[in-house]
Amino acid sequence: MNDSGAVLPWLVIRQDDNGNHYRVGRYATRDEAQQMADSLDADGHQQLYWVERIGQPAS
Template sequence: MSGDSEAVRPWRLIRQDCHGNRYRVGSYATRAEALHLAERLGERGDGYLVEHQRSDGSVQAVSG
């Protein structure tokens, strides 16, 4: 395994609890896929964020 899965799946779904702790739920190939799961999981009342890992290594939070 080459370890380049971030390049293939640059969209990350992050769960953030009420204390600000963040947990990666998964990585996805498309924004639509990440947002769809965030909406489904968000129905439970938990807070979910979608982030994009850019090729330069920086991370950008993306809203729905």
């Protein structure tokens, strides 16, 4: 939770060229997180972006 008490269970994750994973942001809905991942992916970067729910094992 953040200071406002909102729950943000969806993460956007980035994987760099060396296989390192970084949290890009947290979002309230899967759709919101997916839109951000898609927009980052469309910027032409070579990194991989995906959406995960907090507590969900990575696939």
